[in-house]
Amino acid sequence: MATTSLKLSSVTDANGKSQIIVKLTISRHNRPCFKSGVYVSPKWFKPIQQTTRGNLYGIVVPKLGRLNYAEVKEAQTAQSSLDGFISRLTAVCNALAKNSELNHETIEEALKLTKNIVSDSISWAKIQDLKAKAAEQREGTGSEKGFFDWFDLFLSKKELSEGRKRGYQVLFRMLARYQSFVRETDRERRNFLWNIHTIDRETIEDFFDYAANEKELSEEYHELFRLILADYPAELSMKHKTRSIESRGNNILRERQKSLKAFFNWLNANGYTTNRPFDGFVMARENYGTPFYLTLDERNIVADFDLSDNKPLEAQRDIFIFQSLIGCRVSDLLKLTADNIVEIDGDLFVEYIPQKTSRSEAKVVSVPLNNRAKRLVEKYRNEGEKLFPFISANNYNEAIKKVLTRCGIKRKVTILNPVTGKEEQRPINEVASSHMARRGFIGNLYNKVKDPKIIGEMSGHSDNSRAFVRYRNIDKDTKRETVNLID
Numbered sequence: 001m002a003t004t005s006l007k008l009s010s011v012t013d014a015n016g017k018s019q020i021i022v023k024l025t026i027s028r029h030n031r032p033c034f035k036s037g038v039y040v041s042p043k044w045f046k047p048i049q050q051t052t053r054g055n056l057y058g059i060v061v062p063k064l065g066r067l068n069y070a071e072v073k074e075a076q077t078a079q080s081s082l083d084g085f086i087s088r089l090t091a092v093c094n095a096l097a098k099n100s101e102l103n104h105e106t107i108e109e110a111l112k113l114t115k116n117i118v119s120d121s122i123s124w125a126k127i128q129d130l131k132a133k134a135a136e137q138r139e140g141t142g143s144e145k146g147f148f149d150w151f152d153l154f155l156s157k158k159e160l161s162e163g164r165k166r167g168y169q170v171l172f173r174m175l176a177r178y179q180s181f182v183r184e185t186d187r188e189r190r191n192f193l194w195n196i197h198t199i200d201r202e203t204i205e206d207f208f209d210y211a212a213n214e215k216e217l218s219e220e221y222h223e224l225f226r227l228i229l230a231d232y233p234a235e236l237s238m239k240h241k242t243r244s245i246e247s248r249g250n251n252i253l254r255e256r257q258k259s260l261k262a263f264f265n266w267l268n269a270n271g272y273t274t275n276r277p278f279d280g281f282v283m284a285r286e287n288y289g290t291p292f293y294l295t296l297d298e299r300n301i302v303a304d305f306d307l308s309d310n311k312p313l314e315a316q317r318d319i320f321i322f323q324s325l326i327g328c329r330v331s332d333l334l335k336l337t338a339d340n341i342v343e344i345d346g347d348l349f350v351e352y353i354p355q356k357t358s359r360s361e362a363k364v365v366s367v368p369l370n371n372r373a374k375r376l377v378e379k380y381r382n383e384g385e386k387l388f389p390f391i392s393a394n395n396y397n398e399a400i401k402k403v404l405t406r407c408g409i410k411r412k413v414t415i416l417n418p419v420t421g422k423e424e425q426r427p428i429n430e431v432a433s434s435h436m437a438r439r440g441f442i443g444n445l446y447n448k449v450k451d452p453k454i455i456g457e458m459s460g461h462s463d464n465s466r467a468f469v470r471y472r473n474i475d476k477d478t479k480r481e482t483v484n485l486i487d
Contacts (some may be wrong), residue, residue: 002026002093002102004086007033008045010421017041020059020082022089024107028429029392032104034111036085040078078137081296087116092121099124101162103181104170118380121451131156148172168263170258177442180228181217198274204260206276208284212253218245254284272311291426292413293440299324303372305407308444313406316399318376319388320437325373326350327366327441330434341369341377348374354384397433404429 002024009019017039025031039382042061047055061075092110093102100106113130114122145153149402151172175194181191204344212218219224223452225245268276294302303321309315323333332352340352369377380388390396404410410427 002090002448003091006045008040008042008057009035013039015039020045022086023185024089024093026093026102027392029395032088033407034104034106034108038078038082038085038340040075044075044078052087052445054464058070071349080312084119087119088122091119092127095127096126097237103162111272115315121254147196148176150196150267151263154266161331167255168259174211175207175260176232176258177214177225177228178210181210181221181224184224185221196267197275201277201279201281205283208253208257211248211256215245216246235362238480250284257283290414291439291443292415292430292431293436293443295323296410296444298409298411299440299444302403302407302409303401307403307406311452313388313399313402315380315402316391316418318379318404319390319396320434322373322376323434324386324440325370326367327438327445328352329354329438330393333434334386334390334393335453336383336385338381348377393434400427400432400434400436404432 005023005025007021009021012233013017020036020038020040021033021233023031023033024448044059044062045057046060048058050059059075061079064072070094075462089107092107092114092226096102096106096110109131113127116451117130118124145283151168155168162166179194181194182189186192229244262374264273264276264278267273302317305317317425319333323330328336328350332354336350340350342349342351344366349366349367350373351364351366353364354449377387391399410429412425413428413431415426415431416422417423
């Protein structure tokens with residue numbers, strides 16, 4: 001189970017006290033931090049235990065004397081409050097562990113909901129009940145809701161994957177930063193606030209122009225953005241540790257535009273507003289470039305390369321190869337267990353419901369395992385509940401790059417820079433990711449059978465999917481065979 005450790009914030013208040021931050025270690029690559037709400041004098045925060053990895057810190061209550069009673073009492077109260085917070089944090093993690101992904105956002109939300117709940121009574125059912133009551137309460141006072149309260153209601157009502165939810169939260173923070181930026185820089189809009197009933201197309205267009213240039217604006221108005229990033233609007237329930245703005249290109253902007261439009265479509269469909277600010281709005285144009293992936297020869301070099309001197313890297317290589325043999329998204333790959341391997345007519349298949357489409361179409365994807373895939377399943381059969389020893393998605397992507405580098409797979413590929421939209425030549429080992437395994441599955445199969453319907457059945461794409469074309473590249477042999485038909 002997760003363990004906790006403590007650190008002291010570098011920020012001090014007017015009384016010279018700093019807040020204790022609780023660091024939760026869920027796994028090697030998942031260590032979220034939470035504000036405890038407990039402030040102490042730095043002189044009380046000292047090493048209390050020495051371990052092989054360093055000192056563990058905690059509150060050291062001063063020894064009681066005749067002249068320091070108030071100080072000792074305050075330190076004891078702080079220790080009691082800290083113990084209570086850690087107890088609640090532990091109870092929340094135990095409740096979420098078997099029913100939800102343990103990450104900063106899910107834990108933070110549960111901590112807010114259980115703020116006035118005794119730790120012993122915290123359970124998954126209790127958290128869900130509190131979440132439902134909070135949503136009902138917000139809905140019951142709809143006329144008083146602010147713009148970001150509507151977003152909270154939207155997220156509580158819509159069944160979204162964790163990835164989609166995070167995408168919306170990124171959008172919410174962008175909207176909040178725009179609101180603050182406008183109020184501070186535009187004299188005519190000093191009182192600007194987002195409002196679902198009054199927002200118009202011109203404001204939407206201005207917001208996305210701001211979003212496209214936010215990186216440059218953050219550098220020009222450095223001090224202003226330091227304050228904006230440190231203090232989001234109070235009604236925006238989620239916080240974020242990022243303290244810098246990233247550049248973004250057309251594809252990312254289009255995703256955010258589609259998300260904001262979906263939010264207004266939901267408001268319209270439920271009768272919360274009749275305002276339609278996206279009428280006449282022109283979406284950014286998506287451009288994905290030519291798909292690149294490992295050829296079958298390259299894949300086999302990677303699959304057979306001796307990485308026995310680095311077992312963790314070898315495991316991630318095996319996971320990448322398995323993904324390239326079944327073509328699933330990384331979000332589905334991370335959730336696979338032994339239960340997803342089924343025997344049908346004497347052969348083994350992996351079966352799963354794609355997370356991305358499970359809300360709209362709970363269609364089971366069934367992919368037969370070839371001999372290489374079967375050997376990989378057998379290799380890790382007793383490693384635990386999961387099918388493979390996964391690490392986080394981000395670290396998995398970094399491991400893939402290291403694997404290709406070790407294997408000498410460095411040919412140049414043409415990519416589109418996601419920010420500038422211009423073509424670039426980059427070594428494939430530097431731009432590889434888990435999604436390349438999915439593209440390789442689809443692209444290599446298409447070059448063999450040229451039947452998108454068969455491949456779509458195994459990749460989870462719907463019939464006539466417009467996204468399908470982004471995963472395959474028509475190779476020279478296919479073009480040559482086609483032209484020869486009219487020779």
